Amino acid sequence: MTHLIRAEPYDLPFDPASTALLIIDMQRDFIEPGGFGAMLGNDVSLLRRAIDPIHALLSAFRKAGLLVLHTREGHRPDLSDVPPSKLARGKGETKIGDIGPMGRILIRGEAGHDIIPELYPKAGEPVIDKPGKGSFCQTDLELILKNRGVRTLIVCGVTTEVCVHTTVREANDRGFECLVPSDCAASYFPEFHETALRMIKAQGGIFGWVSDSARVIAALG
Ligand code: TIU
Numbered sequence: 001m002t003h004l005i006r007a008e009p010y011d012l013p014f015d016p017a018s019t020a021l022l023i024i025d026m027q028r029d030f031i032e033p034g035g036f037g038a039m040l041g042n043d044v045s046l047l048r049r050a051i052d053p054i055h056a057l058l059s060a061f062r063k064a065g066l067l068v069l070h071t072r073e074g075h076r077p078d079l080s081d082v083p084p085s086k087l088a089r090g091k092g093e094t095k096i097g098d099i100g101p102m103g104r105i106l107i108r109g110e111a112g113h114d115i116i117p118e119l120y121p122k123a124g125e126p127v128i129d130k131p132g133k134g135s136f137c138q139t140d141l142e143l144i145l146k147n148r149g150v151r152t153l154i155v156c157g158v159t160t161e162v163c164v165h166t167t168v169r170e171a172n173d174r175g176f177e178c179l180v181p182s183d184c185a186a187s188y189f190p191e192f193h194e195t196a197l198r199m200i201k202a203q204g205g206i207f208g209w210v211s212d213s214a215r216v217i218a219a220l221g
Pocket of ligand 1: 025159188
């Protein structure tokens, strides 16, 4: 059954049965003080604005019985999957793997690496652990989406111009149709958020669509 999401640059036809909600990196390490985001010198409070809209969308997907997936950026405790260039980045006193108030920064299994309680995954919702910014690089995400017959992705999370953008670009090149609800993504740089969304929908939707949580929820109904 085909539905329509009101969106820019034009409305997106979709079938709920082949649509998934993909929530990118809503982790304590990016959103709460003392984690990776703060280590990079950012005001992490700027990302909180996406929590309530994502929660509304998450509830709608769960209620409709549709597929929800979550991603987390992070690394093995022995740091063997961190490129040296990534380890060296940042000008703060701490780096990936160092001990912070939420445990070792950006390390799998640590408190800071986990998803914030407000958006915590439910049993049965796949959680994709990824070492990079994109969700397809060195993960089994594509295999899971293909096995579930997914064609359309509603992509939320943080940050708009880094992990959300990279994931949408990767997904688009793999043949998935991607829509980003503007209120369900956030950046440490509000101007980057706005520009990143404009980049997605420019040129006739060069690699995706932009809408908002209310319009996506309305389309599911
Ligand atoms: N620093 C920043 O804006 N983002 C990241 O490092 N990762 C994600 O976007 N998840």
